[in-house]
Every structure is written in structure tokens, then in C-alpha cells.
Amino acid sequence: MSKNLSELSGRKGLTNNLFEKIGDAAKESGTPSEERLNELSEEFLIGKASTYGTATFYDFTKPENKNKKAYICNGSACVCAGTQQNVKEILSKQFSENEIGHMTCLGRCYENSAFHYQGKNFSGQDILHFKKENLIQNDLLNYNVKSTTTPLLTIPYSGFENHYALLKKALNQTPDELLSEIKKSNLRGRGGAGFPMGFKWEACKNENNDTKFIICNADEGDPGAYSDRYLLEQRPHSVLFGMIIAGYITGAKWGVLYIRAEYPEAASIVQQAIDELKENNLLGKNIHHSNFNFDFKIIKAQGAYICGEETALINSIEGQRPEVRTRPPFPTQIGLFNRPTVVNNVETLAAVHSIIKNGGEEYAKLGTEKSKGTKLVCLDSFFNNPGIYEVEMGTPLSSVINELGGGFKIPVKAMQIGGPLGGIVPLEKINNLNIDFESFAKQGFLLGHASVVCIPTNFPMMKYLEHLFEFAAYESCGKCFPCRLGTKRGHELTQKALNENYKIDRALFADLLNTLQQGSLCAHGGGIPLPVKNALHYFNEELKMYFN
Ligand code: SF4
Incomplete structure (x- = not known):
């Protein structure tokens, strides 16, 4: 991480954003031209290597993908469903080989056959009727949504007035009073790590700085998970409400939504919700006469799974390569543009409305001793x-x-x-x-x-492990070598064992997994051994033929 680059990138504020400009520069030709990257280097006073390094990292800005027009989902659910070969064959009749790329994952795991074309996602039966001159999309909400408990996240939207009456009421309370409710709820981050949200917000609140940020991490692209997509598309005001409350409590004036390129519809729906807030004077200066100023900025991601990791995401918004940062310092101390920053996941933020409405204790009545809600x-x-x-x-x-x-x-x-x-x-x-x-x-x-x-049952477990290693190697940020090299070696070994008369050395493989687990800087390289070890443990009978 370069503090200088962070500072230089932040010099022009959020509204004149380097990463956004690199993305815009890629729109016409698929990748930014060298001249444009040089201009941006000069404008932001950073080296040419930095803008080049960023542009060559992301799926939607890198030169190798510049001719891609249609992207086929290669997420685990679509891979296991075996639908993607058919998608490819049909698309191949309308696109050349060079025009077809891959994306992971489009959040259509409930019906597969997922692909992306011209800023729109398609799935299920869409491929059967697909014509590039005449795009017809499915209804966005064509999957089951149900609650078996008091619905907090899937509760029907009560309309703008009702929903935000609670904000007006909350702004009459002090930040400390609201923080106390969040802490009482014991809400833990839903992005995977399960970190208590109240502590994160309090840590940011305690930082003495005029500029702070709330980031909604809407770039968690775990194949199989489309809950963030649901919340962004169907409950955008729940997410925005959570961010406004986070800003009020911590003293942040900006909420940044970093939204996956793979969810194009979500970005436009959230933008409409932000516009609605503006029309109703619930954004900007002195909101509801509270002396509280807050505004939103959407940053559209450009296709990199690692940006789901909070520090890689921060680097990305700054227009740097999305390499993971070492911690400490934590983002709540030194985050976006070197300022205190809270990064929360979509589902975590969406839970805030019910906590503020019913109180933290009420929320904590649901769930187990340590996992509430x-x-x-x-x-x-x-x-x-x-x-x-x-x-x-x-x-x-x-x-x-x-x-x-x-x-x-x-x-x-x-x-x-x-x-x-x-x-x-x-x-x-x-x-x-x-x-x-x-x-x-x-x-x-x-x-x-x-x-x-x-x-x-009929999907070979070794093929699944090869798929996982391929994914992990492709999406590694490359910062630490246990992951950069280890995921690649894992992919090579599993691929060789599957396709050649080759037996993997069991001790070597165990060593590789332990090195990944212990030597990787973040949960990407450190986490991939878990499913592999599970498979080796529970499916030894099936897998033993690949090992000596
Ligand atoms: S573990 Fe992988 S993704 Fe994480 S910092 Fe290291 S190289 Fe980057």
C-alpha cells in the first residue's frame, strides 16, 4: 500500500475519481488507451506504472479482454449444473470465439445458464431466445424469497415516507444513543469474518478526523451467493438507510457503494434510490435540521473478486491495483484516501433499519448466544x-x-x-x-x-477441486507469494492428475495446503485449503486414485 498514492488519488475528492475515469476510458474500446492512461497519470500526479497497473488488472479494463462482448458465468453453481457448454455453443453462433469471455459469478445460481451482454445479465431460458439485436430479459425477481422468522431483511418495503420517518426520528437522538442500540444488538458482519459491527463503528467514531467514509462492500462475488444482489435490487433503501446511520454515528459525510460490475442492474436501481433521497431532501447538508451532512457516491467495480476484501476494495476506489493491505493499521484508522473508514457488507447494513426501529435488545432476542438476528x-x-x-x-x-x-x-x-x-x-x-x-x-x-x-454425485470431486484452484489462482491479487504461486501450483497439480497419468505426492500436497494456510496475507490464499482439506477428508475413497 502506498500512502502517497492514496493521498494523491484523494486530492481531487470522491467526485473526481481516478478509478472511475479508468473505467470510463475502457468503455469505448474495451481497454484504456496508453495516451489516456498517461493523461490520467499527469492529472493525478502519479506514475504511469500505477495507472497501467490498475488498467491491466481488471476483467473489464485489461487489454486481453478488450474485444470481449459476451461473458459466460463460470461460477461454481453454473459449473456444477453443467449448463455453460450449451450457452457457449449458442452464443458462438452470434459471436466469434474472441468475443466470448468469462465472468464469476452473475448471481443467477437458482437457474444457471447465466451470461452477460451489453450491461445486462441473462439466465435460465433466456439463452434459448437470445438475439443480440433484440434483448429480452427475465424479470429480476424470478426466484423464491421467503422468511421462516420475523422478517427483518425480507420484510416488505413500507414505502419511502414510512421507511424514512425512522431516519427523521433517529436524527433526534445522539450518535452515542444510536451506537448503544447497535452494540446491544450484537450484530456481526455478514461478509464472512463475523466481526461485531458496533466495535467497528465505535473505532471509527473515536478517530479524530474531519473526513471519514462509510463504504458498502457490494462486491462480494462468492459464487452461490445472490443475497447481496437481492438486497441491492429489491431493498436498496434498507442498505442506504444503514449507511446514513453509520455516517451519523461515526461522523462520516460520505457513503460509497462499491457495486460489482457483474450486477449492472443493481447499480442503476441503487442510483434511483439515491436520487429519490435527494428529491426528498434527505441527503446533502443539514439533513432534517440535524447539522448532519451526508451524500452518496456509487463506484462501479470492474471485475475482480479480490475487491470483496476490504483493503483491496479501498485500493480499488483509489485507482490503485487492488492489492490487499497489511493490517494494522485497520481501515477504521487509515482507510480510503488515508482517512478513517468503515467497510460493511450489504446484508449487515440492511439489518440496521430493524435494529433502530425495534431496539438492539429486541434484535438480540433472535438467534443464538453468539450469532444474533x-x-x-x-x-x-x-x-x-x-x-x-x-x-x-x-x-x-x-x-x-x-x-x-x-x-x-x-x-x-x-x-x-x-x-x-x-x-x-x-x-x-x-x-x-x-x-x-x-x-x-x-x-x-x-x-x-x-x-x-x-x-x-456424478460430478468428480477432483474436477471440483481443480475448479476451486483455478478460480483462486485467477483471482489472487498477487501480493504475497504463498497465494500467488501456491494457488497456481494447486491448479497445475489437480489439472495434471485429472488429465494425465499423474499421481500427486500426498506429502507435497499437504505441504502446499499448509503453506497457503499459514503463509498467505489474507483469507483468499489462507482460505482455499479449507474446502480442499474437507474434500480430502470426506471423499478420500473417491480421491485416493489421484495420489500416491
Ligand atoms: S493471500 Fe492472495 S489475495 Fe490475499 S494478499 Fe496474498 S496474494 Fe493477495
Whole structure:
């Protein structure tokens, strides 16, 4: 991380943003021209290597992808469903090989066959009628959404006036009073780490700085998880409300929504919601006569999974390569443009409305001792009832799978829960698990986003591991070599074992996994061994033929 680059990038403020300009420069020709990158270097007083380094990192700005027009989803759910070869064959009739690229993941895990064209996502039956001159899209909300508890996240939107009457009321309270409710709720981050949100907000509040930021991390691209997409598209005002309250409590004047390029519809829906707030004078200066100033800025991501990691995301907004930063200092101390910054996940922010409305204690009545509230669980297309389910923390996994999901459509041998770094859960473990952080950790898995991707019985486990390593290697930020090299070696070994008469040395492989786990700087390289180790443990019979 370069503090100088952060400072120089922030010199022009959020509204004149380097990363956004690099993205804009790529729009016409697919990648920014050298002249344009040089101009930006001069404008922001940074080296040419920096703008070049950024432009060559992202899927939507890098030169190798400049001719791509259609992108096929290669997320785990689509891969397991086996639908993407058909998508490719149909698209190949309308696009040349060179015009077809890949994206991970489009959040259409409930019906697969997902692809992206001209800023729009398609899935399910869309491919059968796809004509590039005449685009017809499915309804955005064509999946099940249901709650089995007091709905806090999936509660129907009560309309602008009602929803924001609570904001006007909240602004009559002090930041300390509101923070106390957040702390009483014991709400923990839903992005995977489960860090208590109240502590994060308090740490930022305690920093003495006139400029602070609230960032909504809407770039968590875990294949299988489309709950953030649901909230951004269907409940944008819940997310925005949470950010405004975060700003009021911490003293931040800006809320930045960093939204995945893979969710183009979400960005425009959130922008409409921001416009609505502006029209109703609930943004800007002295909101509701409270002396509180707040505004929003949407930054559209450009396709890099690692930006779901909070410090990589901060570097990205600054227009730097999205390399993970070492911590400490934490973002609440030195974050965006070197200023105190809170980074929260979409689902975490969306929970704030119910906490402010009903009080922290009421929220904490739901859930288990350490995992409070409710959680969205995403089920993929292998379930009879795929969709998003809001359940109380502590709900048995078996009831999610059998009662809500309606069981599996075809025989399944395992599920990867919690994204590509989440555990591979064999069916025999279903009855030992509840939807909460502790239950999963105790059994050697990870709740993460609580997305469920099924691995069907006829899908070779080694092929799944190869897919995971390929994903991890492609998405590594490259900062630390255990991950940069280790994920690549893992991919090579699994690929060789699958396709050649090659046996992997078990001791060498164990060494590789331990090095990744212990030597990686962040959870990307450090997390990929978990599902691999789960697979080796529970599917040894199937996998032993690949090892000596
Ligand atoms: S573990 Fe991987 S993604 Fe994380 S900092 Fe190291 S190279 Fe980057």
C-alpha cells in the first residue's frame, strides 16, 4: 500500500475519481488507451506504472479482454449444473470465439445458464431466445424469497415516507444513543469474518478526523451467493438507510457503494434510490435540521473478486491495483484516501433499519448466544425450491435443506457452503450443523455468506477441486507469494492428475495446503485449503486414485 498514492488519488475528492475515469476510458474500446492512461497519470500526479497497473488488472479494463462482448458465468453453481457448454455453443453462433469471455459469478445460481451482454445479465431460458439485436430479459425477481422468522431483511418495503420517518426520528437522538442500540444488538458482519459491527463503528467514531467514509462492500462475488444482489435490487433503501446511520454515528459525510460490475442492474436501481433521497431532501447538508451532512457516491467495480476484501476494495476506489493491505493499521484508522473508514457488507447494513426501529435488545432476542438476528441463505438450482430464505440464526441446516429447499432434484454428494473459501460439507454432516458462525466453525466448516452450491454425485470431486484452484489462482491479487504461486501450483497439480497419468505426492500436497494456510496475507490464499482439506477428508475413497 502506498500512502502517497492514496493521498494523491484523494486530492481531487470522491467526485473526481481516478478509478472511475479508468473505467470510463475502457468503455469505448474495451481497454484504456496508453495516451489516456498517461493523461490520467499527469492529472493525478502519479506514475504511469500505477495507472497501467490498475488498467491491466481488471476483467473489464485489461487489454486481453478488450474485444470481449459476451461473458459466460463460470461460477461454481453454473459449473456444477453443467449448463455453460450449451450457452457457449449458442452464443458462438452470434459471436466469434474472441468475443466470448468469462465472468464469476452473475448471481443467477437458482437457474444457471447465466451470461452477460451489453450491461445486462441473462439466465435460465433466456439463452434459448437470445438475439443480440433484440434483448429480452427475465424479470429480476424470478426466484423464491421467503422468511421462516420475523422478517427483518425480507420484510416488505413500507414505502419511502414510512421507511424514512425512522431516519427523521433517529436524527433526534445522539450518535452515542444510536451506537448503544447497535452494540446491544450484537450484530456481526455478514461478509464472512463475523466481526461485531458496533466495535467497528465505535473505532471509527473515536478517530479524530474531519473526513471519514462509510463504504458498502457490494462486491462480494462468492459464487452461490445472490443475497447481496437481492438486497441491492429489491431493498436498496434498507442498505442506504444503514449507511446514513453509520455516517451519523461515526461522523462520516460520505457513503460509497462499491457495486460489482457483474450486477449492472443493481447499480442503476441503487442510483434511483439515491436520487429519490435527494428529491426528498434527505441527503446533502443539514439533513432534517440535524447539522448532519451526508451524500452518496456509487463506484462501479470492474471485475475482480479480490475487491470483496476490504483493503483491496479501498485500493480499488483509489485507482490503485487492488492489492490487499497489511493490517494494522485497520481501515477504521487509515482507510480510503488515508482517512478513517468503515467497510460493511450489504446484508449487515440492511439489518440496521430493524435494529433502530425495534431496539438492539429486541434484535438480540433472535438467534443464538453468539450469532444474533437473522441470516439470508441462498439455495442453488439443485434444490427443488431454489431461492433466498431468511432464517433465524441457529436454524438447523437440515430444515433449510429439506423443508425450505424441498430436498435435492437429483442425487447430490456434498455442498459447498459459504463461497469458494467455504467448507465442502458432505451430506452426512447436515444433521450436525445449524446456520450460525459457531456451529460451522466447530465442525470444521465456514458459514460465510451462507450460500449453498450443490456438488452432484456424478460430478468428480477432483474436477471440483481443480475448479476451486483455478478460480483462486485467477483471482489472487498477487501480493504475497504463498497465494500467488501456491494457488497456481494447486491448479497445475489437480489439472495434471485429472488429465494425465499423474499421481500427486500426498506429502507435497499437504505441504502446499499448509503453506497457503499459514503463509498467505489474507483469507483468499489462507482460505482455499479449507474446502480442499474437507474434500480430502470426506471423499478420500473417491480421491485416493489421484495420489500416491
Ligand atoms: S493471500 Fe492472495 S489475495 Fe490475499 S494478499 Fe496474498 S496474494 Fe493477495
